[in-house]
Structure formats: structure tokens, C-alpha cells
Amino acid sequence: MFFIVGIGLGGVKDITVKGLEVVKSADEVYLENYTSILSVGKESLEEYYGRELKLADREFVEQGCEEMLEKGRNSDVVLLVVGDPFSATTHTDLVLRAKKAGVDTQVIHNASILNAVGCCGLQLYSFGETVSIPFWMDGWSPDSFYDKICHNKERGLHTLCLLDIKVKEPTPESLTKKKKDYLPPLFMSVSDAAEQLMEIVKKRSIETDQQLPVDGETNCVGLARVGSETQQIIYCSLNEMKHKNLGEPLHSLVIIGDLHPLEEEFLALYL
Amino acid sequence: MFFIVGIGLGGVKDITVKGLEVVKSADEVYLENYTSILSVGKESLEEYYGRELKLADREFVEQGCEEMLEKGRNSDVVLLVVGDPFSATTHTDLVLRAKKAGVDTQVIHNASILNAVGCCGLQLYSFGETVSIPFWMDGWSPDSFYDKICHNKERGLHTLCLLDIKVKEPTPESLTKKKKDYLPPLFMSVSDAAEQLMEIVKKRSIETDQQLPVDGETNCVGLARVGSETQQIIYCSLNEMKHKNLGEPLHSLVIIGDLHPLEEEFLALYL
Incomplete structure (x- = not known):
């Protein structure tokens, strides 16, 4: 078996x-x-x-x-x-x-984080499509996840953002070699993610005159080490999240849609 | 504690x-x-x-x-x-x-079913908003969940439908009494759910000339007793699901969006 x-x-x-x-x-x-x-x-x-x-x-x-x-x-x-x-x-x-x-x-x-994220008080039924935020590197900076987050937001739905991890990635130099060398492991933090999102917001703001559905004022929840004894949850705006340090990995970020009063009351515990 | x-x-x-x-x-x-x-x-x-x-x-x-x-x-x-x-x-x-x-x-x-539903081979990242399908009774027949399913479908996303259960519901006659009598427990099956969905499709078809995003031909997955030894999964159209019997509760239904080749291959096991 x-x-x-x-x-x-x-x-x-x-x-x-x-x-x-x-x-x-x-x-x-x-x-x-x-x-x-x-x-x-x-x-x-x-x-x-x-x-x-x-x-x-x-x-x-x-x-x-x-x-x-x-x-x-x-x-x-x-x-x-x-x-x-x-x-x-x-x-x-x-x-x-x-x-x-x-x-x-x-x-x-x-x-898994897909259901345990409920620990922050947001209702699992009010989440839209989950997105993954990858590390940008070497000029590769995809941003389609931002559109998915905006789409959820416009429907009043929250978005769970899974943050990239890079474990045992071969170095670019050793990619074609038989014996690989590996980069040190890399884990995206909530502040890294907020920073990448804010860069997209900045770029999009230049391209449009309209108010973006998700910008620096949008509220979000940062979660670290969910389910462990050192679990940490924080609730603030995306702008503020850029400066938060939730310590050791793994981190996840939730971009908030419309809040039910119960959700609002729960999140107030994490201000 | x-x-x-x-x-x-x-x-x-x-x-x-x-x-x-x-x-x-x-x-x-x-x-x-x-x-x-x-x-x-x-x-x-x-x-x-x-x-x-x-x-x-x-x-x-x-x-x-x-x-x-x-x-x-x-x-x-x-x-x-x-x-x-x-x-x-x-x-x-x-x-x-x-x-x-x-x-x-x-x-x-x-x-919970929200992540364990992945056992049918559909990717959790390709699910949109989850919906609940309530039992219709006494002229009360809400159908807003159908619009949410259509919305997900139009974006290529799957929808997990949680099916109603009624446990220890007071009888209408005893609602105002001190000593309540209770109705026998009731669990919605995948065929009940498909039937309710098809009634909505019928009603909506009369109201519109356009092709509905979700109709009897739409494929879906029925799941019963997920995680238990008697778990059952079946993959067919909504029209066919009306006639399937997956036995004892709990049941869940997934309305399928766009399929990735891996998902398609996996679901073929449940035809």
C-alpha cells in the first residue's frame, strides 16, 4: 500500500x-x-x-x-x-x-492553511479564489495574482495569498551540471508580499485614472506559523504590512473583502 | 482553558x-x-x-x-x-x-471538507467561492447560490457546494412551546442537490434566451463520506447526478469549471 x-x-x-x-x-x-x-x-x-x-x-x-x-x-x-x-x-x-x-x-x-486560515476569524465561505505570490527575480515579475485579488475584492470576497518558498533550488550556474549546488532556502514574509503588491499598485496607478479596488489602504491579515505554539496574526493596511515583522516562516497573507460584523469584531483582537 | x-x-x-x-x-x-x-x-x-x-x-x-x-x-x-x-x-x-x-x-x-475535497483530484487553487445549498421548504426556495456557481464557472473555477443538514430541528407546531418536539434528521444527498439545481436551470431557461453557464450538461462531482473507509466519488453531468445514489450522509457536490489535464485524468477514475 x-x-x-x-x-x-x-x-x-x-x-x-x-x-x-x-x-x-x-x-x-x-x-x-x-x-x-x-x-x-x-x-x-x-x-x-x-x-x-x-x-x-x-x-x-x-x-x-x-x-x-x-x-x-x-x-x-x-x-x-x-x-x-x-x-x-x-x-x-x-x-x-x-x-x-x-x-x-x-x-x-x-x-492545511486553506482551512486553518479561519483562525483569524474570517469566514471560509467568504473567500474567493486562492492565489500564490511568487518571488520576483531577474526581471521576472508576474502580477496576474493582483487581478485575481481585485476580482475577489470587487465581489466582497477575501483572498488567501500563499507565499512563495524556495527550498533546494539549484544555483543558476549549476543548473546544467550533473552535480548541483543549492541556494539557501528562501521564504516570503508578509512584508515581502505587501511590498510586491504595493509595487504592482504603483505601476497600475500610473496606467489608470480610476481608483484601484486594492491599494495601500486595503486591509489585510498577516499570519505566521498557523497552528503552532508561536502562531502570530496581525491586522492592518497593506501599507502598514510592509513594515511588520512576523518572524520565522511560514507566512500567509489575506486580502480582505467585505467584513461581516462578527469578522470585524474578531479581527479587532489582532489590531 | x-x-x-x-x-x-x-x-x-x-x-x-x-x-x-x-x-x-x-x-x-x-x-x-x-x-x-x-x-x-x-x-x-x-x-x-x-x-x-x-x-x-x-x-x-x-x-x-x-x-x-x-x-x-x-x-x-x-x-x-x-x-x-x-x-x-x-x-x-x-x-x-x-x-x-x-x-x-x-x-x-x-x-475539513473545504480542503479534503481535493481527494477527487480537483485542485484546491481552482475553486471559487464555496456555496451552501439549503433544503427548499414551504414555498421558501432561495437560489442565489446558483448565481455564485455560474460566476465561478464563467471564470473557469470549480464550486464546492455544501449540502444542507437538519439535525434536531423543532417541529413547526412545537416552535412556540416550552417542550419541543423534533423532526427526524435530514441530510441532503447529491441527487437532491442536483434536482434543486435543475429546477433553477429550468426556471432561468424560461426567463432568458441565452445559454446558461451552468445547466444539465455541466459536469459535476458527487462525494460521499469523504475521509471515511466507505468514501465514494462519482463524476458525471448534473442531469445524470439526479439519478445517482451515494448512500449514507454526508454528501458534497462540486460543480466543475475549466479542467486542467491532470484534473481530467484524475476524474476519469470516477466516471
Whole structure:
């Protein structure tokens, strides 16, 4: 059996009881570590589970995972994933590949930022399409996510912005080489995200005479390390968010649509 | 401390290890049982947790819960909630009330249908606003959710439709009485939902000459008992969904927007 197990967001004990049983009894356990990270490291997980974990990085998941799936045919193989197993396209792809290869699969769900974001008091039913904000680099500065945020805003909906992470990215120089060198990991903070958004606002303001639906005065919520003991939430304008420091990753940003009185009252706790 | 603990979607072992520890050591444990239900009953949970659970129904949560929150001031009180604690407005309200009353609160997240719906292969980032489809009754037949579904569809986005449940609803005759009688519980099935949607389509077709964005030919996914061992998923048109029987509750319906090739391939497993 090939198991894909969500380990949630915060600490070692956020795995479900069912998930832990599977981890303890499996033949091999891999830990996916490039689409997200837990606030605790691999060593803490290994200590808590009482067993060794093999790291599954991007190269492994995207290229070398056939072997892992094949092992699932005759033994129990587990892939641990931060959040819920279906929170990244690459995991959905993996489940599909396993199913198509005729390997029995089992998915064990858990919380992910897509539902845990409710902890700030915003209603999950009032969110529109989720967007991802990528790091701009080397002249590559996409901004289509801004249009999606504006579209949600115009309909009164909130937007969850998932902030880029770069883990185990090869250096540009080593891209074509056999032996890769890697850049240090990079995690986008809420202030980075607010800054990029404000740059887009600045550019768009020049291009139009009309009032933009989302600008520096728009309110937003910054969230850091949701579900962990050091979780932090802050509520302010985008302009102000540029200067906030919420500390260690992971961060997420919500651009606010229309507020229900209950949401307003809840957010006031985070002013 | 007042704890609100998500118990996930499937069975007794879907609670997190952290959640289980809290349940085992708390002074009192309540089980909320009217915004959602687990595939297993209260007795199974009690047996697994090794302790008695008090039922918290709508009246209790909306009116009589001050006592529960007050107890949280000097002892450990737990409210168990199916899915994630923030999957219903009423729980957000409860957390807010506790915080404002100065009672320490802790939230323990879990999977909810809002992220677990990814199990059908549709990407969570391609969902628009979530809608709720209520049971029509006694001439009350709201249809604004249809417009939201159409709006998502026109933007190529999928729509998760949460289907109504009625648990411990007083009979109309006993509404004004002190001692209430209750109607039997009622859970909307994917075929009920498809039927209501098709009635709206019929009505709207008469009102307009234009092609509706969502009609009987639109594809959808029916999901039942997500996360449990008896989970079922089916992919067909809305017209066909009217005749499908996915068995026991809870059911959810997804109206499909534009499909990515990976999504298409995944859904083909559920034809």
C-alpha cells in the first residue's frame, strides 16, 4: 500500500492517530520537504515517530519516485506531507500515478492553511479564489495574482495569498551540471508580499485614472506559523504590512473583502 | 482553558495526537452535533476516548454555552467539532466569545471538507467561492447560490457546494412551546442537490434566451463520506447526478469549471 499522510501545520503531535499508526507500522517512510515546511524539523519528527525518515525533495518526487510507488506494491510505504495531502498539485499527481499503476493507495487527511486560515476569524465561505505570490527575480515579475485579488475584492470576497518558498533550488550556474549546488532556502514574509503588491499598485496607478479596488489602504491579515505554539496574526493596511515583522516562516497573507460584523469584531483582537 | 478540537471527517482515529491528549486529560468534553456529523456515532467516540461526551446541540451552543465557557476559566473544557473548528460560523463566534470573556482558548485544527475535497483530484487553487445549498421548504426556495456557481464557472473555477443538514430541528407546531418536539434528521444527498439545481436551470431557461453557464450538461462531482473507509466519488453531468445514489450522509457536490489535464485524468477514475 502507498500511503500519503498529511501531518498538519504545527508540531509533531498534529498528525492524526490513524496517521501515526500507519507511520509506526510502515516499511519505509519518506518526508516531502520542498512544497512546505513544518515549524519543527525532520529530527523532531524522527524522534517522536521513533523511526528514520527519508527526505523526498523536488528531484525525488518529480523524477525518482517510481521506485517509491513500486515498493508500495508489496510493502507499506508512506509519504508524509505538511498540511493535507492534496494541498499541492505535485501530490495529486503522485496519487494519480499510483492509482494508474494499480498500486493501492490510502490518503490520510489533515488541516492545511486553506482551512486553518479561519483562525483569524474570517469566514471560509467568504473567500474567493486562492492565489500564490511568487518571488520576483531577474526581471521576472508576474502580477496576474493582483487581478485575481481585485476580482475577489470587487465581489466582497477575501483572498488567501500563499507565499512563495524556495527550498533546494539549484544555483543558476549549476543548473546544467550533473552535480548541483543549492541556494539557501528562501521564504516570503508578509512584508515581502505587501511590498510586491504595493509595487504592482504603483505601476497600475500610473496606467489608470480610476481608483484601484486594492491599494495601500486595503486591509489585510498577516499570519505566521498557523497552528503552532508561536502562531502570530496581525491586522492592518497593506501599507502598514510592509513594515511588520512576523518572524520565522511560514507566512500567509489575506486580502480582505467585505467584513461581516462578527469578522470585524474578531479581527479587532489582532489590531 | 477552553479547547475547541477538530475531529476530522472519517472515523475515531482521525483526531490528532494533540487533540486526543487534550480530550483524555480534560475535565469535561462536549461534542457539537448539529452543524455536521461524523460517519461514526457518539458511542464509538466515547469508547475510543474512554470517557463520556456531553452532546452540544444547537440550543446549547447558541444559548446555553456561557456555562461551558465559564468552566474554561478554572478547568479544562473541550468542545469537539467535526472537521476543523473554523468550518462553521457558530464556532468562530464561540471562540470570539471566549476570548472576549478573557477565557484562555486553544484551537486544534483538523481536515475539513473545504480542503479534503481535493481527494477527487480537483485542485484546491481552482475553486471559487464555496456555496451552501439549503433544503427548499414551504414555498421558501432561495437560489442565489446558483448565481455564485455560474460566476465561478464563467471564470473557469470549480464550486464546492455544501449540502444542507437538519439535525434536531423543532417541529413547526412545537416552535412556540416550552417542550419541543423534533423532526427526524435530514441530510441532503447529491441527487437532491442536483434536482434543486435543475429546477433553477429550468426556471432561468424560461426567463432568458441565452445559454446558461451552468445547466444539465455541466459536469459535476458527487462525494460521499469523504475521509471515511466507505468514501465514494462519482463524476458525471448534473442531469445524470439526479439519478445517482451515494448512500449514507454526508454528501458534497462540486460543480466543475475549466479542467486542467491532470484534473481530467484524475476524474476519469470516477466516471
